[in-house]
Amino acid sequence: MKCNNLLILFVVLFSVTFGCRRFEEEKIVAKAEPFIPKNLYPIERLPAYFNRVVVLPCYYADEDSPVLDYVDEVFHQELSQERIFETLRLSSGQMKEQFGVERVASNLPLPENFLRRLEDLTGANGVLFVDVDSYRAYRPLSLGVRAKLVDLKTGEFMWAIDETFDSGHANVIAGTQLFQSKAQVRALSTKTVGSVMHSPRIFAKYVASTCFSTMPMR
16 A cells, blocks of 8 residues: 555656646747758849759768758758759769769769759759658657759859758747648648657658748749
8 A cells, every 4th residue: 555655756746847848948939039040151232144053862971861861851941942943853863863963962072063963854944952861750859951053054053052940949848839830831730640849750851841831932
């Protein structure tokens, strides 16, 4: 009987402590501003001619990572929704056929005459590189992204960003809550178990949307 009483007391104390801690965390998040990327390079406005961009497959050093199963589609979808320019998605298979590699990193040597060949192949004005720097698929979810928008003719940067989105931070949680409130995300959540904070795929949508919201207009 005494052991049972001690067990009950332990459960009650744990529940109260956990409940208080969660309440304090919720208060912190409630006061937090949604995360705004700051480590970026945007020009003031894209040139008028910059109307078609080829989107490359995302690069990640761990080629067997499950993030590569969905991140290409997610980032292309979110960029298309910005409606800044026409987007053309190049698959890893097309990359392999044309350039002999499935994915390229923005900070590593590119195939010979890569930009010129991309321009000839696609008729695009620019190319978007997206590198996954880090990835954590368990809570708190985290995704590090380095992306660069490059003029195919001049090789100049039009926009670049390098940020890590860690859902263990209050401002990122606030950002996911704002993103979750959007109608299209609520619809997606009915098909995918869990919210932005529980689903790596939907969290990647939040990351992509937040990154591309900093891109300059034409």
